[in-house]
Amino acid sequence: MLELLRSHVSSIRGKCILVFTDNQNVARYFAAGGCSGSKTHRLHIELLAMCWFCVAAGVRLAVQWIPGEENDKAYYLSKIIDMDDWKLHPRLFAVLDARWGPHSVDRFATHTHIVCPRFNNWFWCPDTGGIDAFSQSDWSVCNNWCNPPFRL
Numbered sequence: 001m002l003e004l005l006r007s008h009v010s011s012i013r014g015k016c017i018l019v020f021t022d023n024q025n026v027a028r029y030f031a032a033g034g035c036s037g038s039k040t041h042r043l044h045i046e047l048l049a050m051c052w053f054c055v056a057a058g059v060r061l062a063v064q065w066i067p068g069e070e071n072d073k074a075y076y077l078s079k080i081i082d083m084d085d086w087k088l089h090p091r092l093f094a095v096l097d098a099r100w101g102p103h104s105v106d107r108f109a110t111h112t113h114i115v116c117p118r119f120n121n122w123f124w125c126p127d128t129g130g131i132d133a134f135s136q137s138d139w140s141v142c143n144n145w146c147n148p149p150f151r152l
Contacts, residue, residue: 002050003126009057016060020071027065087113088147103145107133108152116145 001019005012021027025040029047054061068075087093093115097103109119111126120133130136133148 002046002053005050005053005057005059007126012057012059014058016062019061019063020066020074021063022066022068022071022075024065027063030061030063087115090115093145097145101143101145103143105129105142106145106147107136107139108146108148115147118142 005017019030025043026047050061053059087109088096097115103116104118106114106116106119109115110121111119111128118129119127120130120136121128122132124131133146
């Protein structure tokens with residue numbers, strides 16, 4: 001969530017954002033003003049970073065817990081396993097990029113499998129340059145790297 005906030009900092013500065021979560025620990029953390037802590041170290045570090053970001057950006061988070069079964073769309077999306085999430089071995093990409101590159105946009109990437117400075121993803125994710133490569137405008141202005149999922 002911190003990456004999402006960072007990517008929209010200019011439009012959320014000085015605002016209050018209502019966040020729904022099915023994680024009771026997250027809701028308790030923010031209900032206590034970000035000072036209640038968490039037994040899970042990684043979660044605590046993430047929440048603390050989010051608090052400091054919000055203070056610096058003048059953003060207030062209002063966090064509300066809702067049971068997971070009442071948030072069926074988000075629950076469904078969180079359980080999707082992408083069977084097409086793979087990438088070419090970096091050494092092979094380097095050979096192909098040396099021959100036909102440099103490539104400037106990875107049209108079928110995820111934020112965990114980026115091989116170019118810019119990329120498109122099927123869904124929104126941190127730092128994506130666009131959602132759905134096929135809906136992006138003129139590809140002719142870039143040297144596109146295309147390694148689409150097998151289903152495409």
